Amino acid sequence: MSSFISIFMLLLPTVVLGMVPRAAPIFAAALGENIDQSAGTLNLGVEGMMLLGTIIGFVIDFKTGDFVLAFIVAGLASALLALLHGIATISFKVDQVTSGTAIWFIGWGLSGFIYSSLFGKASSPPAVKTIPTLYIPHLTDIPYIGKLLFGQDPVVYALFITFLVAQYFLFHTKAGLNLRTVGEDPLVAEIMGVNPDLYRYFALIFGGFMAGVGGAYITLSLVGSFYFDMTAGMGFIAVALVYFGKWNPLRVLIGSLVFGAVYVLYLALETYFPTTPYQFFSMFPYIATLILIILVGARAHAPAALALPYIKEG
Amino acid sequence: MNIRKPIQIIFFIILALLISSLLLLIDHVSPIAGIAELISGGFLTHYGLVATINDTIPLLIVAVAIIIPFIAKFWNIGGQGQYIFGSIFATWIGLELAGSLPGALLITAAIIFAFIGGALWAMPPTLMKIYFGTNEIITTLMMNFIAVYFLDYMTIGPMEGSIAKITHVPSSAPIPSPDLLPHIGGVSTGIFMALAIAVIIFILLRYTNFGYELKLIGSSIDAARYAGASLRRDLLLSMVLSGGIAGIAGMIQVFGITTVLLPQVFSDITTSFGYVGIPVALVASLNPLITIISAFFFSGVLNGAYAMEISFGIPIDLVITIYGLMMFFAVIGVMINLGRIFRRSGAK
Amino acid sequence: MMKGIVKRFPGVLAVDHVDFELYPKEIHALLGENGAGKTTLMNVLYGVYRADEGQILINGKQVRIRNAVDAQSNGIGMVHQHFSLIPVFTVKENLSIGLRDGGFRLNLNQIKLKIEEAEEKYGIEIDIDKKVQQLSVGEQQRVEILKLLFRGASTLILDEPTSSLTPQEVVNLFKSLRALQSEGKTIVIITHKLYEALDIADRVTVLRKGKVVFKAIKEGLTPQALTEAMIGRSVELSNYKMEKVSSRNSLIVEGLSVMGDRNEEMVIGASLEVHAGEILGIAGVSGNGQKELIESIFGLRASKGGRILINGHDITKYGVKGRIKAGLGYIPEERKTRGAAISLSLSLNSVMHDHWGQPYLTRGAFNYKAIRKFAREIISSFKVAAKDESVPARDLSGGNLQKFIVGREMMRNSSFLMSVNPTSGLDVGATEYVRNEIVSYRNKGGGVLLVSEDLDELLALSDRIVVMYRGKTSKPVERKDFDKLKIGAMMLGEGFNS
The missing domain is CATH 3.40.50.300 (P-loop containing nucleotide triphosphate hydrolases)
Incomplete structure (x- = not known):
């Protein structure tokens, strides 16, 4: 037992420093999904949107070397998928689970297809330079928290700002209240002069963009190259995190950081326990998701109109 | 039955294929040539047709398996994990009992074990739903990933075959040939089991109280409770059946096609029958008999995509997108009223 | 004010060439049996449905009301039988949905002050920090009325407002409606209870099967005349044959x-x-x-x-x-x-x-x-x-x-x-x-x-x-x-x- 504790203490700095970048892609997708679900649309296609983001981000960065452009195009590509989901679920009232699954497949297939079409099945995969860390002078030198808070890459900062904006938007602006109204009861929203379809489209497109950014972050910041199905369920974990976060971005952020820590922890533990089959460590994030989702259970109040199409009468 | 809907769905699926074919332009392949190759490679050549029928087997079984809880709107996305656990359990008992039992008995034992394996793997999400109200889409999916890693561990670890130890290509030892499912003209006899399962589940859903209660639950949980349905029992039973049948698909694949237990890669669509079963079932409007057709069609598209890969170098991953698009358009085809749109534009 | 309104639903002519006038500062009862088209007619006025024919005039000027927002900007507000409230939101949040003026920010404190002002003016008392689901039906109804007043409604339409109130609560509701009238508001009450119409209204319009069959001011109206107008024949409403069956079950x-x-x-x-x-x-x-x-x-x-x-x-x-x-x-x-x-x-x-x-x-x-x-x-x-x-x-x-x-x-x-x-x-x-x-x-x-x-x-x-x-x-x-x-x-x- 004491050896476990000592290993834990040993790992603590690694985990704390490493969890932020590991949390970033999940959080990006989860933040988008949070906004989606607050407006009443369940987007299960987020896994496919992230996957599309991984490849589009990679291709653009590989061809142009401009990582900012890469992130934006990746986001837009996934937003396009989200638009498809919107057309099906908002305009055609298709069941959201079915449409989401279809979108997942479309993005999943496209990621592998585009990669293989452009790069073939090369034995040594092409790589891009991962995006640079933005050290903020002096502040990074603050002991313990300096590197954690000020030693991240620019996308992490951008994400944090997006989080602040989203949190403020959802709970402190009129449009945010309107969006949550759409998620609770689209008919009431309509009577009060709020166009439910418009808000749902907006939320979906934002959610798609964020999923694309999250996907691109995996290739461009964490790995530097592309491999097949590299999100490995992160999109679905993001959906789970929204439930865990009870539709509050702040709680979603906390959940994402816990997940970042889980990822770092299992990678680190693998090296400490070389005799234990690595597969058991690889199961960590999925088992953690199961535990997390049990902890939340069904007790939270979900947006009342979540996953229900809005069908007007008359 | 209304004939309009099926025609519309077929129309939209063809539309999806046409749209997919435009993606071939990325690889500088003519969409028309690509579609032609897809059709002939999947359905017309002898080799392609045999492969298509063989792939129909696991696809059909898994799709029928997930239909059962889907009817009750319990979204079991975990077909893949249940399929994997069925194959692990079946392979294990097959290797354990090899030589000590006659082939037919051993195959029966393998089927039973596959059923148990798949059903067991379906239980955690089901019980979590019953006792904690968790979202089954997420839990069943997580179980898939855990199953993939567990399979990986088994094929490299405890169940690693002696040949694999030398070649370092992970797999189990092979099932001895007397215990395998026989083939007729290259087609695995598993096809008869698959068809039988489809028919049995069709009857089960249409003629039993259990099937009726699933339909009630799918329509409205409150109405089902009002009608005296026992939700927990129905949910549990539907998932035992679903997981178990998906497990049988895993067994039939090992005993009929691969002969060894192989690890899986997440992204490899050619082994992801558990995932492909979802669009297969949904496009068939959750009808087990129509699923026979849609499983055959999806399987043909897969083998047609192989042919495109060989002839034109089109990456096989395209087929996943085609599946997605077919599902996407098929469900829009269900919702839309084409007749009305045509009439309206005609009237102007 | 409403002229020749027609509204069809598949297979049903719900409102059949209805003319309906409303005068400022009156309480007007729109009376009729269930299904007579009262709610549909008012939903047309409120922009929930669009009329297939006919026009709406306000002060002699034709207006187009395509949705509830149009209606609200014309000073028309409607309380439906199923309240348009979000149960998990607080009263002040409910009152803030869809607000357009005052910038991007949702300043609940400022809104609160404004609501309290309105509460004082119209004599409505509700704890606006409470969630709607914690309120009684009567209180929720007051929230709905307050919401319309807060949006500057000068004409209030209430759809069967007494259906889930106790007789005592009805008395209170009518008291506050009269107070609103004296503040200069125009009120329409949709109801199928004729005694209520006689009790509160200054004028009555009766609809039957989508048509106007009767219009009158209150003076000299008898219940019998209204009943006949509503049902088309004079009948006793509670003529159910009651036979006592003895049994020990x-x-x-x-x-x-x-x-x-x-x-x-x-x-x-x-x-x-x-x-x-x-x-x-x-x-x-x-x-x-x-x-x-x-x-x-x-x-x-x-x-x-x-x-x-x-x-x-x-x-x-x-x-x-x-x-x-x-x-x-x-x-x-x-x-x-x-x-x-x-x-x-x-x-x-x-x-x-x-x-x-x-x-x-x-x-x-x-x-x-x-x-x-x-x-x-x-x-x-x-x-x-x-x-x-x-x-x-x-x-x-x-x-x-x-x-x-x-x-x-x-x-x-x-x-x-x-x-x-x-x-x-x-x-x-x-x-x-x-x-x-x-x-x-x-x-x-x-x-x-x-x-x-x-x-x-x-x-x-x-x-x-x-x-x-x-x-x-x-x-x-x-x-x-x-x-x-x-x-x-x-x-x-x-x-x-x-």
Whole structure:
């Protein structure tokens, strides 16, 4: 037992420093999904949107070397998928689970297809330079928290700002209240002069963009190259995190950081326990998701109109 | 039955294929040539047709398996994990009992074990739903990933075959040939089991109280409770059946096609029958008999995509997108009223 | 103000060339039976529906009202029967939805001040920091009115505002409506209760089958004239034939306690007894435990104390299925989510309470021939307008679906029937039909437990009435002692020890 504790203490700095970048892609997708679900649309296609983001981000960065452009195009590509989901679920009232699954497949297939079409099945995969860390002078030198808070890459900062904006938007602006109204009861929203379809489209497109950014972050910041199905369920974990976060971005952020820590922890533990089959460590994030989702259970109040199409009468 | 809907769905699926074919332009392949190759490679050549029928087997079984809880709107996305656990359990008992039992008995034992394996793997999400109200889409999916890693561990670890130890290509030892499912003209006899399962589940859903209660639950949980349905029992039973049948698909694949237990890669669509079963079932409007057709069609598209890969170098991953698009358009085809749109534009 | 309005729904001419005038600062009653087109007409004025023909004029100028926002910017506001409120939001949040002025930021403190100003001006008192789900129906109604005033409405339309209020609350509502009138507001009350119209209105317009049949100012109006105008003939509304059937069979509830959804005790030691051949009415303001009581008797909600007996047989431990088999039937208020599985065919819906045995389940297999036959019998015996038994239940109109459900529950061999608001939202024909069927079920020796928010309905149909207040039941009131005001007072807690 004491050896476990000592290993834990040993790992603590690694985990704390490493969890932020590991949390970033999940959080990006989860933040988008949070906004989606607050407006009443369940987007299960987020896994496919992230996957599309991984490849589009990679291709653009590989061809142009401009990582900012890469992130934006990746986001837009996934937003396009989200638009498809919107057309099906908002305009055609298709069941959201079915449409989401279809979108997942479309993005999943496209990621592998585009990669293989452009790069073939090369034995040594092409790589891009991962995006640079933005050290903020002096502040990074603050002991313990300096590197954690000020030693991240620019996308992490951008994400944090997006989080602040989203949190403020959802709970402190009129449009945010309107969006949550759409998620609770689209008919009431309509009577009060709020166009439910418009808000749902907006939320979906934002959610798609964020999923694309999250996907691109995996290739461009964490790995530097592309491999097949590299999100490995992160999109679905993001959906789970929204439930865990009870539709509050702040709680979603906390959940994402816990997940970042889980990822770092299992990678680190693998090296400490070389005799234990690595597969058991690889199961960590999925088992953690199961535990997390049990902890939340069904007790939270979900947006009342979540996953229900809005069908007007008359 | 209304004939309009099926025609519309077929129309939209063809539309999806046409749209997919435009993606071939990325690889500088003519969409028309690509579609032609897809059709002939999947359905017309002898080799392609045999492969298509063989792939129909696991696809059909898994799709029928997930239909059962889907009817009750319990979204079991975990077909893949249940399929994997069925194959692990079946392979294990097959290797354990090899030589000590006659082939037919051993195959029966393998089927039973596959059923148990798949059903067991379906239980955690089901019980979590019953006792904690968790979202089954997420839990069943997580179980898939855990199953993939567990399979990986088994094929490299405890169940690693002696040949694999030398070649370092992970797999189990092979099932001895007397215990395998026989083939007729290259087609695995598993096809008869698959068809039988489809028919049995069709009857089960249409003629039993259990099937009726699933339909009630799918329509409205409150109405089902009002009608005296026992939700927990129905949910549990539907998932035992679903997981178990998906497990049988895993067994039939090992005993009929691969002969060894192989690890899986997440992204490899050619082994992801558990995932492909979802669009297969949904496009068939959750009808087990129509699923026979849609499983055959999806399987043909897969083998047609192989042919495109060989002839034109089109990456096989395209087929996943085609599946997605077919599902996407098929469900829009269900919702839309084409007749009305045509009439309206005609009237102007 | 409204000229030649026509609104058609598939197969129905809901509003037929209606002219409707409204003068400033009047209280105008729009009277008519259920289904006469009153709500539809006002929904056109409020922009919920668009008229197929006709025009709307305000102060002589034609205006286009395409949605509720257009209506609101013309000073028109409407309170629907189902409130347009988000239960999990606070009152002030509800009042802030869709606000356009004052920038991007949601400044609840500033809004709060403004709301309080409005509250003071119109004499409405509500704790605006509370969540709507914590408020009573009467309070929620005041929130709705406040919301419209807050948006600058000068004309208020209230759709059946008294339907779920106690007589005392009605008095208060009318008092505040008069106060609003003296503040210069114009008010339209949609109602089917003619005494209410006579009580509050300055002028009355009566609609029947989508047409205006009568317009008058209040002076000199008689109830008889209005009744004739509404129904087209003079009839007595409560002419249900009541025959006493003597029987010792009964449904007994003893000291039942039930928890609600929010983990609070909603039914507290309730006791009642329904005899075969009688209708026992349960009166009460909604939310006083009626829902939980009925659900618990049917086995949909666990009880935490007490007993339920059918003909002396204890069914407390039974599940829903066991209770149905013991002879219990139930016509729920929620037709489309509970009483029927709307995506399934009428055939499949016809056996919701018979799907476990002969003749519909023979040797473990569904006998579709027998099931279809039963569905056809319900359709023909209960005059359900449906193409055939294979159409999905969602294709039926509300009234027809209700007839189908009533038919299903009555054609089974049940001995006791529970019914909750059986006529809510039905048109006059369907209402009368359903009420007559309930009475004839009783006359054939069945026992009925009737829960209704419509006190008039209870007074017309019941042999005895029990009042529920805060989860407790009163002693039954015999028919000869029925007194609307007295029962109204009981609904507000008189005679209950707190």
